[in-house]
Amino acid sequence: MPMLPLSPRTATVVRGIGRTLIGAGTLLLLFVAYQLWGTGVAHSREQARLEDRFDAQLAEVGRMLPDDDASTGDPPPDESTTTTLPPELVAALDPSPGDPVARLRMPTIGVDEIVVHGVGVADLRKGPGHFPDSPMPGQPGNAAIAGHRTTYGQPFHDLDRLAPGDEIHVDTLQGSFTYRVMPHEGPEGDERGHFIVPETAVEVLDDAGDDRLTLTACHPKFSSRQRIIVTAELVDEPAAPLPDAERPGTDDAGSVDAPGPDPAPGDGAAADEDFGEGLGGDPDALVPAVAWSAAFLVALAATALVGRRWRRWPAYLVGAPLMAVPLVVAFAHIDRYLPAY
Structure with a gap:
């Protein structure tokens, strides 16, 4: 049966809807590409800058401490480990958020x-x-580190591939330390290097009475519904801790909380809390995201108008960078507003 011809007005509306859907789909694909690859570029740039800063800190600590001021290993005779940390290093171990x-x-x-x-x-x-709120890696207690699995370099993407006995190496201003991945029983009775807990099982960050490293990340990938946890025991002697008044897990009098047993997922007193990582997005990014998106639409409309009055492809060639800049900035703010895993 032959199709009835559309009226000019209807045809215009259909073409407009089709172009809008194609444009929206293209922008969505570009945003997904930005999240998967563009965030990795930003992460690599930040990591290069952080590596330079960290290397400079290591060099500075090496210059300000004498050779016999070792910060790892057994303390000198008749000295408490809480007093063996040089004042210069105590100051260096008081970083600000975002510092390496x-x-x-x-x-x-x-x-x-x-x-x-x-x-x-x-x-x-x-x-x-x-x-x-956890000790620094290498220090006594449960040092905890979180990371992304799918965006921003996805550093913890393959945590589930770690096997019991695998080594994890950590370099800090106090020295180099080796951890060994601890075994955990899987749901089928198999032995693996990780376990899964609800997003509220923050007790895995508590002191378990040993010296360990706890790595956390979202699970499953592209979701924050659960957490994948890897624990690793410290093989070396721990570094000297911070003075009692500054150590996590101590009260105002400086006494250390008694260590408890290895935490069981879901049984902690803080079961109604979450891990507190920056996974839920930044609400303050919404306004600049809308503003830069509007700037992109204005640039797109202006380019289309010039193309109609002049020539289409030369207009889009000239307007491409004018549209690309606000689009990339808008993507950055939208990504910051949305949850990241």
């Missing part, structure tokens, strides 16, 4: 990342983030 604090290397899965202090939105976009 360690280098994390996991040869089994090809990870070599600079760890920053903090787990906020901006922090985790730079690299893996150290939970501020």
